Amino acid sequence: MANATGRWAATPALVATAALALAGCGGDATHPRATAAPTPTPAPPTTTTTAHLVVDLDPAVTGRELLRLQRTGPEPGAHDLLKYGSDGSAVIVQAYGGGGERIRECTLRAGVLSKLRRHLDGLPLGPRHRAPEREYVSIYANGPARYTLVAGRHDTSFTDDTMPSDARPFVKLLEDTLYGRAADCETTYRSRVS
Structure with a gap:
């Protein structure tokens, strides 16, 4: 590399590059050090195969899906998805950013399905509340949890702060x-x- 006087000076990077280039050059086949090490023969493939577990990360309920309720937050990365079926089945998918995922299959207890159906009959939800002013603490402070409710042709989203009064039974069920x-x-x- 040329220095300020216009002369070429060797820098450590230039020396290392030249050394690597020379080391990579082939030698004369008659020279004793020029023989290459034999390449290892790859092992033959084994006859047994490893079975891979295939996991459905969004499993369906066994009955017709009546309600899908999703909560994101309030902790960063927290995500809960609950699905309720017409036969009293439920599925919980919990995902926590970096903390793994867990799927649970459930059977609703006695009386829960009939209570859910009564709440579903009251859809659509009423108006959302006006969100209160929040004092900024830091970017690390948890905000309100966000919900998405889907039931048949009804779908709505709200936060803990703007939750309609008639949405509270659904969040309690979750x-x-x-x-x-x-x-x-x-x-x-x-x-x-964990």
Whole structure:
């Protein structure tokens, strides 16, 4: 590389590049050091195959889907999806950014399905509340949880702050299902064990 005087000076990068280029050059086949090491023969393929577990990350309920309720937050990366079937089945898909995923298949407890049907008869939801002003704390402060409710032709979204009054029973059902108060659940998949 040329320096300020116009003369070529060797830099460490230039020396390393030249050394690598010379080392990579082939030698004379008659020279004793020029013989290459034999390449290893690849092992023959084995006759046994490893079965790969295929996991449906969005499993369906066994009956007709009556309600799909999704909650994102309030913790960053937290995502809960609950689906309720007409036969009393439910599916919970919990995903936590970097913390793994868990899928549970559930059976609703006695009386829960009839209560759910009564709440569904009251759809569409009423008006959303006006969100209160929030004081900015930091980008690391948790915001309100966000919900998406889909039931037949009705779908709506709201946050903890703007939740319509008639949406509260659905959110309570979500929490009761998650915490085992409304359904008996079995974990069918877990991507990470804590």
